Amino acid sequence: xxxxxxxxxxxxxxxxxxxxxxxxxxxxxxxxxxxxxxxxxxxxxxxxxxxxxxxxxxxxxxxxxxxxxxxxxxxxxxxxxxxxxxxxxxxxxxxxxxxxxxxxxxxxxxxxxxxxxxxxxxxxxxxxxxxxxxxxxxxxxxxxxxxxxxxxxxxxxxxxxxxxxxxxxxxxxxxxxxxxxxxxxxxxxxxxxxxxxxxxxxxxxxxxxxxxxxxxxxxxxxxxxxxxxxxxxxxxxxxxxxxxxxxxxxxxxxxxxxxxxxxxxxxxxxxxxxxxxxxxxxxxxxxxxxxxxxxxxxxxxxxxxxxxxxxxxxxxxxxxxxxxxxxxxxxxxxxxxxxxxxxxxxxxxxxxxxxxxxxxxxxxxxxxxxxxxxxxxxxxxxxxxxxxxxxxxxxxxxxxxxxxxxxxxxxxxxxxxxxxxxxxxxxxxxxxxxxxxxxxxxxxxxxxxxxxxxxxxxxxxxxxxxxxxxxxxxxxxxxxxxxxxxxxxxxxxxxxxxxxxxxxxxxxxxxxxxxxxxxxxxxxxxxxxx
Amino acid sequence: xxxxxxxxxxxxxxxxxxxxxxxxxxxxxxxxxxxxxxxxxxxxxxxxxxxxxxxxxxxxxxxxxxxxxxxxxxxxxxxxxxxxxxxxxxxxxxxxxxxxxxxxxxxxxxxxxxxxxxxxxxxxxxxxxxxxxxxxxxxxxxxxxxxxxxxxxxxxxxxxxxxxxxxxxxxxxxxxxxxxxxxxxxxxxxxxxxxxxxxxxxxxxxxxxxxxxxxxxxxxxxxxxxxxxxxxxxxxxxxxxxxxxxxxxxxxxxxxxxxxxxxxxxxxxxxxxxxxxxxxxxxxxxxxxxxxx
Numbered sequence: 001x002x003x004x005x006x007x008x009x010x011x012x013x014x015x016x017x018x019x020x021x022x023x024x025x026x027x028x029x030x031x032x033x034x035x036x037x038x039x040x041x042x043x044x045x046x047x048x049x050x051x052x053x054x055x056x057x058x059x060x061x062x063x064x065x066x067x068x069x070x071x072x073x074x075x076x077x078x079x080x081x082x083x084x085x086x087x088x089x090x091x092x093x094x095x096x097x098x099x100x101x102x103x104x105x106x107x108x109x110x111x112x113x114x115x116x117x118x119x120x121x122x123x124x125x126x127x128x129x130x131x132x133x134x135x136x137x138x139x140x141x142x143x144x145x146x147x148x149x150x151x152x153x154x155x156x157x158x159x160x161x162x163x164x165x166x167x168x169x170x171x172x173x174x175x176x177x178x179x180x181x182x183x184x185x186x187x188x189x190x191x192x193x194x195x196x197x198x199x200x201x202x203x204x205x206x207x208x209x210x211x212x213x214x215x216x217x218x219x220x221x222x223x224x225x226x227x228x229x230x231x232x233x234x235x236x237x238x239x240x241x242x243x244x245x246x247x248x249x250x251x252x253x254x255x256x257x258x259x260x261x262x263x264x265x266x267x268x269x270x271x272x273x274x275x276x277x278x279x280x281x282x283x284x285x286x287x288x289x290x291x292x293x294x295x296x297x298x299x300x301x302x303x304x305x306x307x308x309x310x311x312x313x314x315x316x317x318x319x320x321x322x323x324x325x326x327x328x329x330x331x332x333x334x335x336x337x338x339x340x341x342x343x344x345x346x347x348x349x350x351x352x353x354x355x356x357x358x359x360x361x362x363x364x365x366x367x368x369x370x371x372x373x374x375x376x377x378x379x380x381x382x383x384x385x386x387x388x389x390x391x392x393x394x395x396x397x398x399x400x401x402x403x404x405x406x407x408x409x410x411x412x413x414x415x416x417x418x419x420x421x422x423x424x425x426x427x428x429x430x431x432x433x434x435x436x437x438x439x440x441x442x443x444x445x446x447x448x449x450x451x452x453x454x455x456x457x458x459x460x461x462x463x464x465x466x467x468x469x470x471x472x473x474x475x476x477x478x479x480x481x482x483x484x485x486x487x488x489x490x491x492x493x494x495x496x497x498x499x500x501x502x503x504x505x506x507x508x509x510x511x512x513x514x515x516x517x518x519x520x521x522x523x524x525x526x527x528x529x530x
Numbered sequence: 531x532x533x534x535x536x537x538x539x540x541x542x543x544x545x546x547x548x549x550x551x552x553x554x555x556x557x558x559x560x561x562x563x564x565x566x567x568x569x570x571x572x573x574x575x576x577x578x579x580x581x582x583x584x585x586x587x588x589x590x591x592x593x594x595x596x597x598x599x600x601x602x603x604x605x606x607x608x609x610x611x612x613x614x615x616x617x618x619x620x621x622x623x624x625x626x627x628x629x630x631x632x633x634x635x636x637x638x639x640x641x642x643x644x645x646x647x648x649x650x651x652x653x654x655x656x657x658x659x660x661x662x663x664x665x666x667x668x669x670x671x672x673x674x675x676x677x678x679x680x681x682x683x684x685x686x687x688x689x690x691x692x693x694x695x696x697x698x699x700x701x702x703x704x705x706x707x708x709x710x711x712x713x714x715x716x717x718x719x720x721x722x723x724x725x726x727x728x729x730x731x732x733x734x735x736x737x738x739x740x741x742x743x744x745x746x747x748x749x750x751x752x753x754x755x756x757x758x759x760x761x762x763x764x765x766x767x768x769x770x771x772x773x774x775x776x777x778x779x780x781x782x783x784x785x786x787x788x789x790x791x792x793x794x795x796x797x798x799x800x801x802x803x804x805x806x807x808x809x810x811x812x813x814x815x816x817x818x819x820x821x822x823x
Contacts, residue, residue, distance in 0.1 A: 020543055024543065025543075027545075027548045028543035028544055028545055028547075028548065029543060030540060030541050030542065030543060030544060108538075109538050109540055110538075110540045112614040112617075112618070113614060113618060114540050114541060115541055115544045115546060115547055115594070116547070116618075118544070118547035118548070119546075119547035119550050119551060122547055122548050122550075122551035123550075123551045123554055123555075125551075126551055126552070126554065126555035126558075127555075127558070129555070130555070130558055130559050130562065134562075159566050162561070162562040162563070162565040162566055163558075163559070163562035163563075164562075165562070166557075166558035166559070166561050166562045167558055167562075169558060170554045170555070170557075170558045173554065176622075176625050179621075180618050180621045180622060180625075181618075183617075183621060184614050184617045184618050184621070187617055188610060188613050188614050188617060189538070189610075189614075214621050214624055214625045214628070215624070215625075215628050216628070217625070217628075218625045218626065218628040218629035218631075218632065219628055219629070219631065219632045219635075221629055221632075222629055222631075222632025222633055222636075223632060225762075226632075226633075226636065226762070228565070229751070229758070229762065232565050232566075232569045233569070233751055233752065234751060234752030235751060235752060235757075235758040235762070236674070236676075236752075236754055236755060236758060237636055237640075237755065237758055240644075240648060240661070240662075240675060241674060241675050241676030242674045242675070242676055242678065242752075242754040242755055242758070243640060243644065243645055243648065243671045243674045243675060243754045243755035243756070244640060244644060244754075244755045244758070245639070245640070245643070245644035245647070245648075247644075248636060248639050248640065248644060251635070251639060252632055252635060252636065255632075255635070313653075315652055315653065521540075
């Protein structure tokens with residue numbers, strides 16, 4: 001047997017030194033860094049496609065009345081904008097970061113199942129091609145909102161629904177495989193001495209995120225399947241005439257959907273917990289409490305789904321239960337914000353772009369958290385439900401929360417990925433333009449929402465006109481500001497000041513011990529963790 | 531741990547993932563079109579694309595697993611690699627549990643909440659009086675609010691036999707596993723073959739039961755929430771039994787034709803066994819909550 005063994009092994013060792021050439025490298029790759037890059041670039045592309053749809057929405061809402069697009073097309077834009085940003089931009093960006101960083105952070109040779117890793121990625125471009133192609137079919141694409149509530153997605157939907165369902169199925173397969181890979185990598189491939197409580201927080205938060213993904217993506221698959229059979233095969237899961245209930249849809253959907261929103265924010269917590277200590281030049285305050293807070297948020301996320309459904313006529317006992325559980329989440333989240341602030345307390349702080357985005361994250365995500373608390377109060381939610389206040393809330397959480405953390409991460413680790421420092425001036429421009437425009441964009445939504453402007457409607461009453469014009473201007477400015485980021489990334493890949501291995505003065509962790517740019521295979525033999 | 535660690539096998543480039551992604555694309559795009567074509571009786575290419583996708587997926591699985599088996603036989607896999615596979619399979623089964631949980635959730639919600647509410651329970655008295663005055667809550671729901679009627683599938687007879695068959699198949703599979711561990715290859719082959727046979731009988735009887743439901747009981751997929759949950763739960767379970775049986779059949783062929791697996795190294799067999807036991811447990815829940823109660 002030994003003669004058999006040596007051959008392929010030696011061959012494998014030989015091939016391991018560098019990447020293959022050309023397109024094959026990207027199609028056939030098993031390298032976590034290649035796959036991470038693919039995820040990140042794909043997510044950036046989707047961010048702009050989804051962003052272009054948001055621009056269409058804001059152009060239509062610039063003035064009251066219908067001027068640019070048909071209402072049906074407007075609905076397709078809101079739907080596909082949401083789907084793309086959730087499943088195409090934010091989630092793949094975090095998966096890309098996980099791919100790039102987790103093996104380097106825990107001292108692993110690669111992800112645990114490298115081929116499956118590549119499969120997870122390559123499903124995504126196909127899934128989104130199907131979704132985008134459905135926009136061009138007769139009758140248009142999905143137009144029932146990204147939450148695809150029944151009966152909008154069953155009785156009243158168009159022919160593209162089947163394509164929507166199957167594209168969500170394969171996206172789900174991709175996410176589940178990606179999450180299994182992350183969780184197995186973390187459980188099984190940590191370097192000797194890297195105990196669970198020594199893992200960087202980004203690894204911890206992804207560990208918990210992966211668990212959430214494996215638990216809820218199959219539930220999404222189940223609910224889209226029921227939508228499919230209800231629409232095409234005569235079942236009545238969501239139809240009272242057959243003994244079902246449209247509210248059942250919302251229960252199953254939000255059982256997936258609420259953990260899903262934590263899937264999109266827990267890795268962000270990990271990123272901020274990596275960046276704040278570096279630029280404060282102090283260790284993270286309350287490491288253990290961060291781990292416990294993240295775990296409690298994840299557990300609570302399974303018990304709060306019906307706070308999206310307070311106006312569906314649930315019994316009062318259920319409304320109270322979900323209200324209190326939801327408000328309970330403020331406790332571990334408060335612990336996190338406290339710890340970040342305490343980390344900065346009396347630190348020797350500097351304000352490079354990653355730190356600026358992190359600081360903006362802490363402030364603006366907290367605003368999103370506060371509006372979330374307002375929405376959690378059942379009687380108040382009766383007023384806010386389905387208004388622009390909700391839109392303001394989740395965009396504060398997802399844009400100034402998730403997206404800002406992704407930006408912060410990109411700036412923070414770009415020198416490690418490319419070997420070059422990015423252009424700090426350009427980065428600051430990008431940050432300040434984004435920060436100002438994003439608040440012009442989303443902050444007035446609170447006011448129009450409280451005043452009663454409903455979401456997902458292409459027209460509005462005249463009294464909302466001024467604020468909406470302002471919101472649209474903020475939207476266009478925010479969209480344009482992101483072009484600065486693309487320019488900056490291209491510049492950074494092409495060249496720039498050579499980055500040191502540690503890159504940032506205060507940076508700690510295994511990824512900063514290896515060269516910049518990180519070699520194709522970082523740890524062929526595991527480092528010893530003391 | 532550290533000495534094992536150096537040998538963690540990271541495969542080189544592999545063409546199979548991209549083939550698999552193309553296969554899933556064909557399946558999703560084909561199925562999406564086929565569903566529209568078949569429900570509207572239009573001609574189209576969706577069905578062919580779907581079949582081509584499934585064929586590509588099978589081609590991919592064969593090629594991919596052949597590589598993995600070769601690597602394993604050549605001793606490239608360490609203990610740590612084995613743990614990765616085991617953990618991967620466990621998490622995959624957990625995801626399957628959650629998939630069934632969605633459908634069980636729908637069943638429980640319909641039984642405990644939706645149907646009583648349609649009859650006026652909780653604070654829905656006026657809803658029932660205005661919208662569905664003639665409706666009476668019951669489970670199995672034999673007459674829907676809309677008026678569709680059906681008959682209930684009894685648990686005695688076929689379903690009970692099927693339960694016993696599937697339970698015995700789990701026992702035979704266990705003995706196949708002990709046979710493998712104790713190097714009794716004869717017992718392994720016999721018991722594994724028996725398991726696959728029992729699985730096939732189960733699937734056959736399930737088919738008979740479906741025909742009986744459609745022809746004799748008028749219990750159909752579109753017979754309201756009772757028929758919906760009955761067919762989707764048993765149908766997805768049947769699909770999983772089919773996959774599990776194919777999985778076991780591949781193991782059987784590897785054992786009989788190639789003499790694969792040893793007493794200490796048999797992850798693939800173990801994974802197939804886990805999957806089969808999982809499918810069995812799902813059936814027990816199904817039998818209790820869909821048939822008996």
